[in-house]
Amino acid sequence: MYGWIWRHLPGNTWVRALISLVLVLAVVYVLFQYVFPWAEPLLPFNDVTVDNQ
Amino acid sequence: MRVVVRTVSELCLTLGVVLVLFVAYVLFWSGVRADDTMRHEIDRLRERWAAGAPPEPVPYPYGRPFSIMYIPRLGFTWNKPVxxxxxxxxxxxxxxxxxxxxxxxxxxxxxxxxxxxxHGDPFKDFPELRRGDAVVLTDGRTWFTYRIDKGPYKTVPTDVAVIDPVPRASGYTRSGRYLTLTTCDPEWGHSHRLIVWAHLAATQPVDAGEPEALRR
Known part of the structure; x- marks a missing residue:
């Protein structure tokens, strides 16, 4: 999978490394900004009320 | 075959990294974000009060801060927006x-x-609360000092009666000006709730300075 991505990135090794880094950061950003805030309420740490709102 | 094995192991590694990141998010990043947000909400409140905002409407606007809570037992710098x-x-x-x-x-x-x-662990030390501890709140005009009478009391998540006007199991028998705090128990679980009850012991206008409970 990663090999396939690497082969399909343009440019020489340095350019590919840079693009890879940007891609990784973009994925981490999406995870922290959108995916994790969505998933976190599914954990039990949010249940602090007695009327289950 | 090799391609399949390699892809599967790459996916497993990726999933592992994502899970580690998620744990970091829950344990650390949610707290950083929450501390930042809570500070921002408190700043907003103080600005509004400094500008001489009118009293909060009835009911309070949903999802908006209207008060700051101080609990010296949880730390002298402990203050959270309500x-x-x-x-x-x-x-x-x-x-x-x-x-x-x-x-x-x-x-x-x-x-x-x-x-x-x-989310900032605001009630992490909830079990430390004791009878007589002060819970101080302000709405920008008045300081309200509540004193804890009972708790922490452990109950089940459906025990709605603990926030009744005269709370069940609190020991109060007559109507009065009460405060109830609720959080989850155990620390990382949701099987129970911890409750403390307090009564309003004193009020004073903001102009009169901080109440005694907040002075070191």
Missing amino acids: LEGTDTATLKKGLGHYARTARLGQEGNFAVAGHRRT
Whole structure:
């Protein structure tokens, strides 16, 4: 999978490394900004009320 | 075959990294974000009060901060905004006031919920609370000093009667000006709730300075 991505990135090794880094950061950003805030309420740490709102 | 094995192992490694990141998010990043948000909400409140804002409307605007809570037992720098409502989004920004319970300082039961863990861990040290401890709140005009009478009391998540105007199991028998705090128990679980009850012991105008309970 990663090999396939690497082969399909343009440019020489340095350019590919840079693009890879940007891609990784973009994925981490999406995870922290959108995916994790969505998933976190599914954990039990949010249940602090007695009327289950 | 090799390609399949390699792809599967790459996916497993990726999943592992994502899970580690998620744990980091829950344990650390949610707290950083929450501390930042709560500070922002407190700043907003103070600005509004400094500008001489009118008293909060009835009912309090949902999802908005209307008060700051101080509990010296949880630390002299411990102060959190109290927002109207107890839904997930509101509790990310501070403590949440049960919308159907009494207003701050009024006759009845002013009930507030807060996170034990994650989102800034506001009620992490909840079990340290003892009878006689002060819970101080302000709405920008008045300081309200509540004194804890009972708790922490452990109960089940469906025990709605603990936030009744005269809370069940609190020991109060007559109506009065009460405060109830709720959080989850155990620390990282949701099988139970911890409750403390307090009564309004003193009020003073903001102009008269901080109440005694907040002085070192």
